[in-house]
Amino acid sequence: MWPDEEDLPGFRAALQHWSDLCSAVRNKALTALSIGMPGIDKGFFDSYHSHQDNYLRLLHYPSLPWPATESPDNTRTGAHTDFGTLTLLFQDNVGGLEVEDPKRPGVFVPAPPVTPSTCVFNIGDLLQRWSNDGLRSTTHRVAPPRRSADSGPLQPERFSLPYFCGADAEAIVKAIPGTFSETNPAKYPPISVREYVDRHVLAMYGAEPTKA
Numbered sequence: 001m002w003p004d005e006e007d008l009p010g011f012r013a014a015l016q017h018w019s020d021l022c023s024a025v026r027n028k029a030l031t032a033l034s035i036g037m038p039g040i041d042k043g044f045f046d047s048y049h050s051h052q053d054n055y056l057r058l059l060h061y062p063s064l065p066w067p068a069t070e071s072p073d074n075t076r077t078g079a080h081t082d083f084g085t086l087t088l089l090f091q092d093n094v095g096g097l098e099v100e101d102p103k104r105p106g107v108f109v110p111a112p113p114v115t116p117s118t119c120v121f122n123i124g125d126l127l128q129r130w131s132n133d134g135l136r137s138t139t140h141r142v143a144p145p146r147r148s149a150d151s152g153p154l155q156p157e158r159f160s161l162p163y164f165c166g167a168d169a170e171a172i173v174k175a176i177p178g179t180f181s182e183t184n185p186a187k188y189p190p191i192s193v194r195e196y197v198d199r200h201v202l203a204m205y206g207a208e209p210t211k212a
């Protein structure tokens, strides 16, 4: 469903173009990941991503008063992992994105914008399962930006564009050969993408825990 062309001239064409560019990057990333992982051929991930099941989210965090107190609960987006294969995340220059240090649970470090055309490449839950935890689905959140002496009474608005790349719903995700052994067994049972996504969405609405 698109807004009328006369209400937002060029919007649909620009987004379509953007989404095509992201899809091309996603295809290259899947090939690069296949080449980099042990025991699979170059087309491995392509065969689980034939449907282009991706979606682009246009996020706007409005300008609000600064939180009255410093607290980790003051997030603009709470800590979470992305549940697809990978996410390409584009952010403006306001800052606030933070990733959890995998070696220090609960410690978040800033992932500041580098240049306007830089993209943050986030591993998602499915890739973590395929790689048997070799690649970690990054826990991340959006905190209020750093406040300085010349900040006004409001925190600046933030825009970001995450492009979420999912896998084919009927695909079965299990640890790929070469990521497990007798001494390092597969950590997760095989699961279909549909079931994993359904469970995750239910968990988001409070039905049951996220990770199987």
Ligand SMILES: O=C(O)CCC(=O)C(=O)O
Residues within 6 Å of the ligand: 057, 059, 077, 082, 089, 091, 097, 140, 141, 142, 160, 162
């Ligand atoms: O706004 C951001 O930079 C992060 C958004 C995000 O993590 C998400 O939508 O999953």
Ligand SMILES: [Fe+2]
Residues within 6 Å of the ligand: 080, 081, 082, 140
């Ligand atoms: Fe996210």
